[in-house]
Amino acid sequence: MATDIPLGPVTKQPISANQGQIVIPQKYLPQRQWSTKLVGDCCTDKGLCCKTFCCPCCVVHRIALQVGETENACLLAYCVQGNIWPLRTKLRTMVNIEGSICDDCVSSCFCGYCVACQLSKEADLLEKEGILDFTAKA
Template identity: 30%
Template sequence: MTTTMTVMQPLMSNNMWSTQLFDCFDDMEICCCGLWCYPCLFCRTLKDLNENCCILCCDAGVPSPVHLALRYGVRKQYGIQGSLCGDCCTAFWCRECSMCQVAREIKYRKMQQQPTTTVINIQPAQVQAPGYPAAPSHY
């Protein structure tokens, strides 16, 4: 007999970023995309949040207003400590690392919300009545 259980992983309750700003090498796919094709990572991150990446066409300035809004929004959505001033400084001086951190955070938080399936094999126990021999196993 096999029983399948679906278990929801607990959400991160930490009010800190799951990775540090310069932990880019924790996820090489995000790191390479952020380093060599920043607009691609930006668009992918917006899509991960169900936002339209066409907004990048309207983006101008340093720090990028869309990048700043994205970082602030992710921080607020997940209850991460910080300030608008800190977001602005990070987006201005560490643009690629900041985008990588935001992308990693979204990825890790979404991974934690995914249900995991656990398969449990249960062997039925043989029950023997008192005073009677056990039933043959070939029936």
């Protein structure tokens, strides 16, 4: 009986497809709330508020890099109103923040600037806590 499986002792560890990445299933992270409110807290940091209003692509680009997206991730995010919701969904699910894709989409469509401020503050906080590792300067 011929098989394609080599017989004999195992001499090295099998290599997985996601080599070098540690994947923590969401169920093991404690559920948390957003650290800032969507409306109201967006203007507490006047500099971020002005930067988001005047140059939202700069803010969204930094958020995209913080959550592990590519350099070009922000190109579509503000070309069409409300397209920041995938970044909000990604960040929310990465750290198990309470919410839904529907909440992300609706919030982004109606309060895009506030969502950008909220995401920026959340990503910065997660970076300070050591959960996100972001070394580029915005």
